[in-house]
Amino acid sequence: MYAFRTPALLQLLNVDPLLRTSATSYIHWRGATAWAAMAQNVCLSLFVVTRDVITPLKIISCAAVANVVGDALFCVWPIRGGCGGAAAATTCATLISSFWMVAALRKKQLLPCLRIPKKSELASLGEFTGPLLAITLTRMAGFLNMQRRAMTLGVTALAGYQLSMNLLIFFILFGEPLSQLGQTKLPGLIEDGNAKEAMATLKSILLLSVFAAVGVGAAACLTAFLGPGLFSSDLGVQAVAKGAAPMLFLAVAMTIMGIAIDGAMMASRDFGFMLGTGIVSFFVQAKLLKYCGSVQAILATFAVRLGSYTLFSIIRAFATNLRIRKTAKQTR
Known part of the structure; x- marks a missing residue:
């Protein structure tokens, strides 16, 4: 949907034509890693259930720093990618935090095996x-x-x-x-x-x-x-x-x-x-x-x-x- 229907959705929402190019670039970048953002939320919930808030705090803090650095590199200098650059920075930070959380869960032996769930x-x-x-x-x-x-x-x-x-x-x-x-x-x-x-x-x-x-x-x-x-x-x-x-x-x-x-x-x-x-x-x-x-x-x-x-x-x-x-x- 993000890859192929973004322009149509922006038109449906009556977005100003002057904003559509930048908006499309931003949505394409963020939409490509929507799965990682969802996985990160699930992992975060697993940490909270076990009352471990320090590990996700460290991961999210490092990802936030990576996001800020990415904004400087992709938006300000040298790339100057505008909205797309901002989205690229957030995308990179999301991937870093998501994979890091999965690795932390695996280390704590809390990462479940992926399988098809039963009807019950x-x-x-x-x-x-x-x-x-x-x-x-x-x-x-x-x-x-x-x-x-x-x-x-x-x-x-x-x-x-x-x-x-x-x-x-x-x-x-x-x-x-x-x-x-x-x-x-x-x-x-x-x-x-x-x-x-x-x-x-x-x-x-x-x-x-x-x-x-x-x-x-x-x-x-x-x-x-x-x-x-x-x-x-x-x-x-x-x-x-x-x-x-x-x-x-x-x-x-x-x-x-x-x-x-x-x-x-x-x-x-x-x-x-x-x-x-x-x-x-x-x-x-x-x-x-x-x-x-x-x-x-x-x-x-x-x-x-x-x-x-x-x-x-x-x-x-x-x-x-x-x-x-x-x-x-x-x-x-």
């Missing part, structure tokens, strides 16, 4: 992958709608939107440990029917997420307001990023809270609620996006979507005790 194994995996895939697609569709709306605002606004979204994606990564904490700590408590300990753990995670949301959100806001010149020399793009800074704070804060409760909802396997809430919030955001005339407004719809999901999920978690009673009953 596929059925067991399907209980998770089916709903999670639907949830992921719904969330990706929301990002796609935001991007399409930003494309109607002009090149400068689009660049400012992209800068803001890159900052958003970077800073919300700091909330991922909260999700992993819920996914590693809560399942055992839920399966044992230990409602008291599970809810105490959830309260601790939520309290941590509040401090993280405020701190990381403030860092994102200050970066967008004080440091847009680090990412773009265009004064118009800088002005867009500065104007979007307050909404970026709100979007990052709501997302980190959402990520934290997301881990608890996945631990309790409440996929139906997650999917239903995601679909409803998707359509609400899609409706609001029609009236957005600025990057700030687009980010506001994202904050509303994540904020509503977080609020309803917290209510659901405490109202049902993370579905512990039902799980304990099924276990017995």
